[in-house]
Amino acid sequence: xxxxxxxxxxxxxxxxxxxxxxxxxxxxxxxxxxxxLCHALEDHVLDCPSQPLMVTAxxxxxxxxxxxxxYGTLAARxxxxxxxxxxxxxxxxxxxxxxxxxxxxxxxxxxPVGQEWHLIILSPxxxxxxxxxxxxxxxxxxxxxxxxxxxxxxxxxxxEPHLVHEALQIAIAHIGTYHPxxxxxxxxxxxxxxxxxAVNDDL
Numbered sequence: 001x002x003x004x005x006x007x008x009x010x011x012x013x014x015x016x017x018x019x020x021x022x023x024x025x026x027x028x029x030x031x032x033x034x035x036x037l038c039h040a041l042e043d044h045v046l047d048c049p050s051q052p053l054m055v056t057a058x059x060x061x062x063x064x065x066x067x068x069x070x071y072g073t074l075a076a077r078x079x080x081x082x083x084x085x086x087x088x089x090x091x092x093x094x095x096x097x098x099x100x101x102x103x104x105x106x107x108x109x110x111x112p113v114g115q116e117w118h119l120i121i122l123s124p125x126x127x128x129x130x131x132x133x134x135x136x137x138x139x140x141x142x143x144x145x146x147x148x149x150x151x152x153x154x155x156x157x158x159x160e161p162h163l164v165h166e167a168l169q170i171a172i173a174h175i176g177t178y179h180p181x182x183x184x185x186x187x188x189x190x191x192x193x194x195x196x197x198a199v200n201d202d203l
Contacts, residue, residue: 002112006057007133007155009170010163024156024163031151034130038119041128041157042074045121050196051079052123053189055171057107057116059134061088072096080189082175082182086114105178113174117153120168124196127164130157165190 001008014021029037045052054074058064064071064085075081075096084105085091097104107114120129132155137144145151158164168190176183 002115005112005116006170007131010167026154026156029153032149038130044126045074045077048123048126050123050125052121053080054078055082055120057113057118058085060086061091068094068096075099075102103182105175122164122168122193124193127161128159129164129167131155131167
């Protein structure tokens with residue numbers, strides 16, 4: 001795992017002796033598997049009775065652009081969408097990027113999150129996430145995939161609320177290194193969602 005990446009920080013927090021947290025089980029997934037999985041998790045947002053907070057990492061702007069129209073639809077059903085990606089051509093010009101509740105974080109070239117693929121969804125009634133990092137050239141045995149769909153990613157996906165909350169807090173802290181004001185807004189939104197969840201649980 002890359003030093004300073006969101007996946008690494010979550011993994012380190014679950015090492016033996018870290019406050020009784022259990023070890024995480026990671027797997028390796030092909031890109032086409034992750035696309036299908038993320039679309040399935042996102043589809044629940046469209047049917048979600050409460051507006052979720054969504055935080056994503058697309059590696060490169062070109063990958064975001066392939067999903068930008070879809071994310072416009074998702075944003076209409078969300079309280080906030082945050083998209084982290086590299087600064088590729090057209091990244092900031094798409095209409096979805098201009099929506100009031102969509103925030104774009106342009107990752108620095110050296111940022112390890114630029115090698116990660118994340119989807120984190122939090123609402124009072126639905127939590128889900130995919131947290132993955134692309135394999136390095138050495139992980140591929142020195143042979144990079146010849147086709148985009150053959151690319152592989154190491155990580156996990158889950159519906160467990162406590163893991164989603166934990167990963168989201170790490171992601172928000174990372175966002176704060178670029179946009180402190182957005183970080184504070186996201187923390188307030190997480191608190192509001194947690195309060196709403198507690199109220200719903202008491203009903």
